[in-house]
Amino acid sequence: MTITEPATYGLACQNLWSPTMVQAHQHNDIELNYARDPLQYLIGGRPLTLRPGQAAVFWAAQPHQLLVQGPLVQMTWLTVPLAQFLTWRLAADQVRRLLDGEVIIGTRDVSALYSAAHLRQWERDLAAPDADVRELVALELRAFITRVLQSPAASPERTGSPVRSVLSQAAEMANFIALHCHEPLRVKDVADAIHVHPHHAMMIFKQALGRTINSYLTSSRIAVAQRILLTTDASVAEVGHRSGFGSLSRFYEAFTADCGVPPSAYRRRHAAIRLAG
Template identity: 40%
Template sequence: MGSAISSFDLACWRGAVPRMSVAHTHDDLEFNTAPVDLEYLIDGRQVVIPAGALAVFWAARPHQLVRDSGESALAWLTVPLAQARGWRLPGAFLARMFAGEIAVAGTAVGPLALADRVESWSDELAAAHPLRRAAVGEVQAFVLRAAHAVAPAAPAGRAGGGLRADVADMAAWIARHAAEDISVADVAAQVHLHPHHAMSVFRAALGVTVGEYLAQCRIARARELLLMTDAGIPDIAASAGFGSLSQFYARFREHTGEAPAAYRRRHGG
């Protein structure tokens, strides 16, 4: 799954998942749960979603599963942001999503038992299925319940063996400094590596170059500003770290498939 995908649509799936070879983004709310700990790199942060918990985050933030689920099945649900915004979700919940939080309900049981619903929803959400409308209503109710149930954030920074420490440190530094004029040499210096070696180990671990990951972080910030502020497009481009307006437009369209103003209008901003 590459970073150019704009959305996975309203969809769900359940099964064993290998570590993701590429850090990627898509414009959905992503819900997932598994019977084992899930180790992610999300927006430059190492995050462990505890076994049995239900987690949700805005997948426009660069993210990657860095340790496979073994033989255990991960259940996930994606809801396009434009659709979710029409479901009158709590404003505080959406603000937390746009800010890059990973929200967690302690246990995915009862009304939040995503794994129990995936099998029927995965079939019924198909466009031509006679029960699609009913399934969409059930998903909407599930999402509303989850939005009211989740705690502030998933535990972060817990030790994990799925990602090299120097790569995790580089990704975290890039995410923190994405709005600045930074170079590969600046990133490499944070972990005391030669720039060429830093580029090599980063791409081998995350499937994208340092420059591509930096662009993902900047686009995520631009999306947040487009939805949460009334700032003009040139100001947003500058605040997100783009050196020119033309570069911003090109990168934004590459990642989302549309211009910034169209993105803002589609989401009611």
């Protein structure tokens, strides 16, 4: 990767104005976002808009980016390390949907469940040194996330317009990468998908998303590899091949640089946590 991100943000809650994300990022947490105004995202190459009051839960190992257009929005951002989330022993189908890259969107207005004061109290409690208080908040967050995961399927509003702006073209390329990252892709293939010259494709992708096409491609392949490692018994060599890496050495190098441990250690760590949970 060309950027450095923490492996996890830890168990955390932040109530903040929508940040300007100059580039997509990824981290090994289950993430929940909520706002009383619409939020626009690019998650795993898929653009979507959350309606006011909706909460979205997803595995943040896939590249994602908040797209701020117009006035800033007051929002709540929650993260739970994947290792901790797996100990919660939630319904297997819900966990599988997240690990498969689905963005699960609640249908109930969050404000009907939790007040703004409640959300701010979570932020203060999680920043406090009292372990007992933090454990209590963790139980409340588990209930909150479980409510969202149990919601009936919602239909997010898709972003975009007939005008092919720089952002919409970059989103098209990101979506193409997400769909085809397991294949032997070149920059030219990505550019051909939106019918532009490769140099132009690289320029607008970097301008809109703050990352190079190759960096985003590598991140997408690593996200695929993480999913295969945690949801199948495929060998490490097969995982590397199925996630699009041309060689085992390149797979080990990229995965270890991004996740901090080799693929086999990543699988053992999370498998042990799930068995012990």
